[in-house]
Amino acid sequence: MKYLLSRAALVAAFFAGAVQGFAAGFTAEQIAAESAKANAFFDRVYDEAIDRSPETQTQFGIRKDYGKWDDGSEAHQAEDFALLTQHLAELKRDINYAALNHQTQLSYRLWVRSAESAIEAYRWRYYDYPVNQMFGQHTGVVALLVNMHTVSDVKDAQAYIDRLNGLKVKFDQLIAGLEIRRAKGIVPPKFVFPLVLDSSRGIITGAPFDQSGKPSALLEDFEQKVSKLPDTDPATRDRLVAEAKRALLNSVKPAYTALIAELESLEKVATNDDGVWKFPDGADYYRYELRQMTTTDLTADQIHELGLKEVARIHGEMEQIKTKVGFKGDLHAFFKFMKEDPQFYFPNTAEGKAAYLAGATKIIDTMRGRLDELFLTKPKAPIVVKAVEPFRERESGGAFYEQPAIDGTRPGTYYVNLYEMGAVPKYEMEALAYHEGIPGHHMQIAIAQELEGIPKFRKYGFDYTAYVEGWALYCERIPKEMGFYSDPYSDFGRLSMELWRAARLVVDTGLHDKHWTRQQVLDWLHANTPNSDRDILSETNRYIVMAGQATAYKVGMMKILELRALATKELGAKFDIRQFHDVVLKDGPVPLDILEENVRGWIAVKKQGAINTKITDGDDADPRD
Secondary structure (H helix, E strand, O other), rough: OOHHHHHOOOOOOOHOOHHHHHHHHHHHHHHHHHHHHHHHHHHHHHHHHHHHOOOHHHHOOOOOOOOOOOOOOOHHHHHHHHHHHHHHHHHHHHHHHHHHHHHHHHHHHHHHHHHHHHHHHHHOOOOOOOOOOOOOHHHHHHHHHHHHOOOOOHHHHHHHHHHHHOOHHHHHHHHHHHHHHHHHHOOOOOOOHHHHHHHHHHHOOOOOOOOOEOOOOHHHHHHHHOOOOOOOOHHHHHHHHHHHHHHHHHHHHHHHHHHHHHHHHHHOOOOOOOHHHHHHOOOHHHHHHHHHHOOOOOOOOHHHHHHHHHHHHHHHHHHHHHOOOOOOOOOOHHHHHHHOOOHOOOOOHHHHHHHHHHHHHHHHHHHHOHHOOOOOOOOOOOOOOOOHHHHHHOOOOOEEEEEEOOOOOEEEEEEEEEOHHHOOOOHHHHHHHHOOOOOOHHHHHHHHOOOOOOOOOHHHHOOOOHHHHHHHHHHHHHHOOOOOOOHHHHHHHHHHHHHHHHHHHHHHHHHHHOEEEEEEHHHHHHOOOOOOOOHHHHHHHHHHHOOOOOHHHHHHHHHHHHHHHHHHHHHHHHHHHHHHHHHHHHHOOHHHHHHHHHHHHHHHHHHOOOOOOOOOOOOOOOOOO
């Protein structure tokens, strides 16, 4: 940044909403020293947390504890809680907030908010389903090994084997946690069990577990990775594969066998009650989740009504597209046409799936070439599009994103579930690619990871779902301003995806606050959306096991649109969409109220004429500079 000192003070006043640091008479040297002290604290505490999580290390491409799993014991959770409480007290005791520069004041506020939220969350630590059809540990361990545990030498291969051997202890801890939840009355609804049991049994199917003639997912992955090891003789490769087979038989199979027995036992006591209202203090828990996910104080009733209003609005826009394409019939008939006409779907074949992946990749590549029109800052990390792997595709959601490794060894990955091609219509390809890839999740998350001058927890922490998912949903819309969605059916696809996020506001609150049944949700979605039967079933199941999460998307998007409209109105000819996007992106993920502070601060500075707003193409200047 190229601030003059006086401008830095003014910008800090606008953005932080407080000028006490400068008004109190601190010198530039004192501010720099205290800010450095605070940032050292943030990075030290972050590094300590990473040191306690081998799985997070692997996700980030760190090989420190490559052969270990996270400790899932109650004792470890209690230690985490105690450490966090100590760190919060240390920060408040040792760091003078008033003597920090603007960015470090923001870091302080974000860290305190995150810590206090995590401390509150400790009360609810068993109010989840660690084995579920969306992200359960039963498939998560396999996904980590297959997708993130790279093998570049014999040591890495041995670490893979160590993890296989360590799975029995990890699953013992998992089962202990499931039993604690059982005692508290926190058991997944019945529909979850056939899905997770099928996946669990599938993981211990194939060689070396049976004589089917096909390798299991884990053995196939390990053999492929070892076969590509450079400078490794065949005898060493054979030894490693033999050790892996022993680990699969002696640790992995017993671990899954025990987990399957536990799940079968839980299935017998499960009910068809779907909402978290069934939990002890379930209403309080859901209010907590809504606050966490939306970073607002919106009530369940307010969110429900907002959803109904948005559904009606989007239906109106869909009516216009129906008229534009000359369809004769009402909107429900149009929905049926879009669901059933084969022109809108790739064949459910290997060729059809390859065509979808190629099409999604092309959409992202085309958008990448147009980013300068709307953005000053672009991501450096590459992105790839992949199909969800067979071992988890039956139960996984429709699409998701995994961030790149911070060391550059793994690209960002947009996963799309091609298990049933009828669930991924061609007309939603554009919007889905923009959401998961560019300019959506990949762009936002990669830019955050690549930011300089802010502590690690802001670069790599994605705590604020409303911001992260709100941005991605917003990014489904902005390509329309650039001339994309030229096919009216693709524009319908954009609207159908926005409609789905609006519908989530209705059904999530319906399930968890208004005691709707699963069947009520299915019926409501069938009546109000054009989504496929499989999509509706899969997504309904998702909302049941992830209370509150689905409300974040639309709430976040609407806040970004609200702030953009405010900036456009207030700044008039001074409004630059590229600068607005930089303000949204270049502080990393933040709660929506802090995002609003940042945007309002930028507006105020622009209106005061306190900064030079001229941006030179190719310059990395901050929009507040």
